[in-house]
Amino acid sequence: MDMARARTTLDSFNAVAEPRRRQMLGVLAEGELAVNDIVDSLGWHQPQVSKHLRVLLQVGLVRVRRDGRQRLYSVEAAPLKPIHDWAATFEHLWQHQLDRVKQRAEAKAALARDRGSVLPGGPGKT
Template identity: 45%
Template sequence: MARASTTSDVFNALGDVHRRAILDVLLTGEKAVGAIVGAVSMSQPQVSRHLRVLGEVGLVECRAEGRRRLYRLAPEQLQPVQDWVAKYERAINDRLDRIEDYLEELQRQGDDRDT
């Protein structure tokens, strides 16, 4: 089943390079919007819009500290992405194993010819 073409799921939210950059900034810990703005070279309204999308899909959490809003990564929400990527990783590893087996067989055949 195809995913809806919205930002309402983790996959589509991660499809935007700016949102991925914001997540990269939050990898090091909780940050205020101003710190995120400085790190990603976007305007505050742009960062706030992206943070809202990331918050809607559960990738970031926000807490108030006085007048400031502090954002932090919610990495457990990346599990669907990790599960999806794991399928491809297994497929690639299976292919590499078959290539390795084939190369070892070729090596054995070459060794048999030398003797």
């Protein structure tokens, strides 16, 4: 009757929240790899790699293809688009905020350069 934590396998947001999964996707982004190649490349234990691959598979972030006794995994990037799009929703905000930082810096520099002028009440703590 209690919800604990959202399932990692529920959506790409959760799947990708795990840093190792991001790392795996990074490695796989270069091209199709067999499980053992990933194991070698990342230096993790094989079951761990398989388990993370399963999560990624369940949210559709990777594909598998069989080749003999190997299983070749590759990135299926489509589920990342919603993340990208969602973050983009806030893009204007962070740009605005970065601008404000920059403006503050410039104002400060101007003040320093121009010392001795009015200097009203104070910078405020905005």
